Amino acid sequence: NAGVTQTPKFQVLKTGQSMTLQCAQDMNHEYMSWYRQDPGMGLRLIHYSVGAGITDQGEVPNGYNVSRSTTEDFPLRLLSAAPSQTSVYFCASSPRQGNDGYTFGSGTRLTVV
Amino acid sequence: AQSVTQLDSHVSVSEGTPVLLRCNYSSSYSPSLFWYVQHPNKGLQLLLKYTSAATLVKGINGFEAEFKKSETSFHLTKPSAHMSDAAEYFCVVRGDSSASKIIFGSGTRLSIRP
Numbered sequence: 001n002a003g004v005t006q007t008p009k010f011q012v013l014k015t016g017q018s019m020t021l022q023c024a025q026d027m028n029h030e031y032m033s034w035y036r037q038d039p040g041m042g043l044r045l046i047h048y049s050v051g052a053g054i055t056d057q058g059e060v061p062n063g064y065n066v067s068r069s070t071t072e073d074f075p076l077r078l079l080s081a082a083p084s085q086t087s088v089y090f091c092a093s094s095p096r097q098g099n100d101g102y103t104f105g106s107g108t109r110l111t112v113v
Numbered sequence: 114a115q116s117v118t119q120l121d122s123h124v125s126v127s128e129g130t131p132v133l134l135r136c137n138y139s140s141s142y143s144p145s146l147f148w149y150v151q152h153p154n155k156g157l158q159l160l161l162k163y164t165s166a167a168t169l170v171k172g173i174n175g176f177e178a179e180f181k182k183s184e185t186s187f188h189l190t191k192p193s194a195h196m197s198d199a200a201e202y203f204c205v206v207r208g209d210s211s212a213s214k215i216i217f218g219s220g221t222r223l224s225i226r227p
Contacts, residue, residue, distance in 0.1 A: 031213050040122065042203060042217040043157075050213045058214070090157065094215075101147045101205065102215060106156040 002026050006091050006105035013081040013112045021076040021108050023091030029103075030096035032074040033058070034066065036087040037107075043090060049074055050096070081112045115140040117206045119218035127226045132176075132191040134221045136204035139185060145207040146187045147215070148178055152200045160202070163187060174198070199225045 007022045025032065030051045035043040045058030049068040063085060065077040074093075078085060088109050092102035120135040138144060148160040161172025168180045174197075178189045187204060204218040 033214070035217075040219060042219040044217075045214060048213060056213075096213075101145075101149070101159045101162055101207075104149075104157040 004091055004093055004103050004105035006089075006108050008108060009106065011108060011110050013078070013110065015081060015083060015112060017081050019078055019081065021078075021089055021091075021110075023074045023076065023105060024072050025074075025091075025093040025103070026072065027093060027095075027103065028071060029093035030071070031094040031102075032068065033092045033102065034064070034074070034076045035090045035092065036060065036085075037090060038087050046076065046089075078110075083112045086110060086112045115142075115144060115206045115216055117204050117216055117218040119202075119204050119221050121221050122219065123222045123224065125224040125226060126194050128196055129193050132189070132194045132198065132223065134189040134202050134204075134223065136187045136189065136218060137185055138187060138204070138206045140206055146178075146180060147205040147207070148172065148176070148187075148189050149203045149205060150200050151203065151220075157203070160189070194223075194225050196225050196227070199223055 004025045033048040034046040037043050044060050046064050047066040049055045052071050055066050088107050090107050091105040094102045116139045118137045146163040149157045150160050151157050161170045163170050163180045171177045176191050202221050205215050207215045
């Protein structure tokens with residue numbers, strides 16, 4: 001089925017560990033974004049990309065890195081995990097033009113202990 | 114710049130009564146507006162969207178929303194609540210049709226009383 005695939009679904013990290021959250025879409029969408037969801041705060045934009053090779057910071061980028069080497073993939077890297085990064089992470093994609101909303105992945109629940 | 118404010122963090126209604134979830138937006142452009150729903154421990158699903166065609170937009174599961182430019186509002190309604198409507202609802206603004214970012218409201222949790 002076409003859509004946005006996120007892996008893993010659950011992850012527990014120790015403080016200071018690094019990891020990469022994977023995101024892939026098969027809809028040939030130019031735009032891709034990463035959000036984190038925390039209670040009472042909605043979804044906040046971490047990083048986004050308007051195409052392969054182009055990324056930019058969102059509202060809460062500190063502690064996260066991204067790259068976009070292909071249209072399909074947009075991994076999110078935590079360089080040194082902190083308890084404040086405990087959250088649910090969503091990846092989303094959208095075509096560049098058009099009035100459709102974003103398509104979201106099913107999320108990754110990350111706990112940093 | 115754009116922003117969106119959801120006026121209620123929690124709404125509780127009885128099954129079979131109307132639902133009203135309020136959303137106000139701010140945008141420098143003619144915005145696209147969306148409502149998403151998130152059921153517990155699930156991802157986000159698009160309920161409906163406004164993209165400058167009709168101001169009254171119908172979505173899935175009997176929900177609809179009306180775009181009111183003069184009031185900068187995009188409130189979500191449903192005539193009769195069902196237990197399965199219990200979820201978190203997010204109002205979202207996209208500045209224009211090629212905008213690379215969308216902005217989320219803080220969400221409204223809808224509870225349904227039997």
